[in-house]
Amino acid sequence: xxxxxxxxxxxxxxxxxxxxxxxxxxxxxxxxxxxxxxxxxxxxxxxxxxxxxxxxxxxxxxxxxxxxxxxxxxxxxxxxxxxxxxxxxxxxxxxxxxxxxxxxxxxxxxxxxxxxxxxxxxxxxxxxxxxxxxxxxxxxxxxxxxxxx
Numbered sequence: 798x799x800x801x802x803x804x805x806x807x808x809x810x811x812x813x814x815x816x817x818x819x820x821x822x823x824x825x826x827x828x829x830x831x832x833x834x835x836x837x838x839x840x841x842x843x844x845x846x847x848x849x850x851x852x853x854x855x856x857x858x859x860x861x862x863x864x865x866x867x868x869x870x871x872x873x874x875x876x877x878x879x880x881x882x883x884x885x886x887x888x889x890x891x892x893x894x895x896x897x898x899x900x901x902x903x904x905x906x907x908x909x910x911x912x913x914x915x916x917x918x919x920x921x922x923x924x925x926x927x928x929x930x931x932x933x934x935x936x937x938x939x940x941x942x943x944x945x946x
Contacts, residue, residue: 802848806836823863831856883910886928887941894920894938903938915939 813829835852843851886905894901894914903912903926914920915929915937926938 802839802845803836806832806839806848810836823867824860827859827863828852828856830859883928883931883936888926888928888938890920890922890924890926893922903936905936910934910936912936912938 810829810832813825813832817823817825817829831852831854834855835848838848838851883905888903888905888910890901890912891904891909892900892902894903894912896914896917896919899913901912901914901920903910905928911934912926913932913935916939920926920938920940925941927941929937929939931937
């Protein structure tokens, strides 16, 4: 009887390892290792409730430990990377922003972007602007506070 449960646990472990290979991240591997531990517990004569306890305990400990290790070695993304880098960036209008004609370009850090005024008003060429947000391939801008004073 214990040998039958041994093979059930080993089959479950193999399936969990295959699932781990097929999906991103480390999650199912810990339950696969827990299933191996439950299989070993079966060979040592532990009953079904104890086997489930071993599975839960081993998997839970491994899951918690891997989470702590991952948090230590993973660094948070620095601010201003990717599309977020444009938030609050300053630039200059190189083609007047005209909401009526839906035209306008700004230059931000040597990059040209289609732009729309946050207020819906026209902004003339040469005006300094600040990016409020990005929507798709357009930036929404406001006249830089220094310009309005």
